[in-house]
Amino acid sequence: MLLNYIAGRLLLACFVIMGVLTLTFAISHVIPADPARAAAGLHASPEAVQAMRREMGLDLPVVQRYFMYLQGLLSGDLGRSIHTRRLVLRDLRDYFPATAELVFLSFGISSMLGLVMGIVAAVKRNTVVDHFCRVLSIVGVAVPMFWLALMMQLLFYRMLGWLPFGGRIADAIGAPARVSGMMLIDTLLAGNLAGFLSVLHHAVLPTITLASYPVAMITRLTRSSMLEVMTQQYIYTARAKGLSELIVINKHALKNALIPVLTVIGLQFGFVLGGNVVVELIFNWAGMGLYVVNSIMTMDFPAIMGCTLIIALVFCLVNLVVDLLYAWVDPRVKYG
């Protein structure tokens, strides 16, 4: 039953992705722009620009280009990037794992920390701990990410010298043999402990920066959701039955409080995925963020479509996971 539900959702996800791709294709081709000139270069002759236009397929009708794109997509060919001149699939293979690594780290830490801080703030309502958590969450929401990134770089790199300014691994150690593209995994697979620690070392600042906003949002919502649940009658009943506070919170309060929080966590994933552009730029984290920005600025259609595909796919999968978690959290929810 559950498998049927998952299969159905994946099928629906295909339609969603197709819709997103079609919309993106239409918008990017409706905008009056000539990427051929940008790609050919400032001093290119009209002949060179025309050759570039042919190479990019821009001399073909839009509808034909769309179906050619779909045909390529079905065979795993996402086209060739105008900017990098490489296959888009190859570019994504190079850049996406770095972004995924940063996003998963930030997302994981922000979820864990946000939940813990929210629970603590709710349980210790109106105490110093609660106020501290709330102030932190307000700061996390209010402080612009780019400012936070630069300030952390200034403090921890420039002034204290504790952390590197950016990059993914120390130059002296060098990148590990590529397996997944995520260096934390690849260094572990290679048995390279020094490399693993170096990657962790380099990931601290970008991860904390990227996690700042989601932590704040998750903390605030967890706290308010917990407070609402903990005033319910069944919580008083559970305490009256003599259950320990730990069981009351974990088994009776938390799961019910998590339902709206899960939704927000899923949405925050989108924020983290979108916010990584600034973080990648400032911390020289060679991920997809800059690739996306460059693609948009140069109207690199194949790259834009490739990035859209990846982001849409990730969103659909994350939403599916969130929906499945509802069933775990709320026994009234059944799938299939």
Add this chain to the structure above:
Amino acid sequence: MKYRLLVCGVVMVLLMLVTVGCAPETEPPDDETPAPKPEDEVDAVTMMVGRDMPTTLDPGKANDVCSATPVRAMYETLVGYRGSGTEELEPVLAREWEISSDGLTYTFHLREGVKFHDGTDLDADAVKFSFDRAIELGHAPADIFGPVDEIAVLDMHMLQITLQYPYAPFLYTLASQVGPLVVSPTAVREHEVDGDLAQEWLHDNAVGTGSFKFEEWIPGQQVSLARFEDYWKGWEDWQNVDRIIIKNVVEPATIRMLLEKGDLDTSVFSSQDDWPAFEANPDINLNRNATLNTLYHMVSQINEPLDDIRVREAVSLAYNAQQAIDQVFRGYAFELRGVLPSDQWGYAEDLAPHEHDLDRAADLLKEAGYPDGGFKMRYGYVEGSEPARQAAEVLQAGLSRIGVELELTPMTWPTLWSAISDPATALDIYAFYWFPRVADPDNWLYVMFHSEMQGEAGYNCIYYENSRVDELLDAARRTPDRDARVEMYEEIQHLIVADYAIIPVAQLDVAYPMRAWVKGYVFNPMYIGTYNFYDMYKSE
């Protein structure tokens, strides 16, 4: 109690991760080092350069400054600009050359004993192969060979290039840092796939004759080059740079931190806001220099009401050029009179400074039938270009005082180009930077103002048309007589200024902040964004 322990446990795990992450790094034992390293790494001197990543390393395709930084270190041309000047050329791969009296035939005598990075020898066949390859690929570098009729190998070290027509700037185009680069034919043939002339491979590999050879390109992160020990010029003891790492660092605040800490030796990028701090820092040399790059407000010659010269003159008079230099560029730019920068030969010395006179502007509008202004114009500029935007605001402010509304529209470059390259959608005014490929007036004036260069044909996207200017431009590029050319270009500049085709904004300067321990750098305005790495060394 147990609840508290659980919470404490989670917090402690997180703290441990952060602590481990913050712990200073230690050098790994040798057996754990996964990637191969150059020999004698302990004593290797590395030059760390901050800039954005290249688009490609292919010498037949590389056309932008980002790519030029590593490409110029790995590939060479037949001739080069001497020192910091732009008028004199020096031998590079060609030790000497002759030009026929009719200006059609160029004969180059190549150096002997020059090796490519793959160990093969440079000869005339290799040069012809490289140029033919660039032409066949048909990307922007091919334009350098536009006037070429034939490339012939006369003997192993003698190459002859015959032009279709006399083209005075031709020899200078062969000194461009992108375009006329020589690549190893052996390497191309070895890595060619399905007749692609090794495009796929040369995108992120390189085999040239330059002083540094390709080592590694980590996408989005860095490009590293290693010294080429068999470089034809040889190496002296004082030349101690063994490796160059070009790091993808573009955020000005980060660059400043890296330079101040000494983790970066130099950077192509920096914010003008940081220039005073660099100048005040005894450990950093700002290296500020005037370039030949220029910025203009390009004024449409065909859009109503700008098709009336009185309106164009009024618009020009409404612009406060000195205010722009002082406030937009904070004094870090030079006054521009007309089209050419003042350092460029052929510049008309007698051009008057830009005039700012709102009263006369209002009178001219009245004369043209717009007594209180009362019309609106559209101004386009490339999004993200702050100097262009601010200079446009200066123009906007001036025009508003004579009753003319100027709507500023940021666009991506492809969108801007799409708008201006079609006369039907041409903007009224747009910001335009020009980065010359050749230090020759032809490279500004012909491309931007010849009637044949209108629309997609070139950069005459204000649709300027003046038969006398066309005549002079055609004649000037055909004659090798420098004095005659200067005379013609001076007249052209006066005609363009008199037609109010442009509003000059500034001759730009650049700064490549550098740690004081970096020596030997020589700036050349034709080698923007790149370094003469061979001559550079590090010394306290």
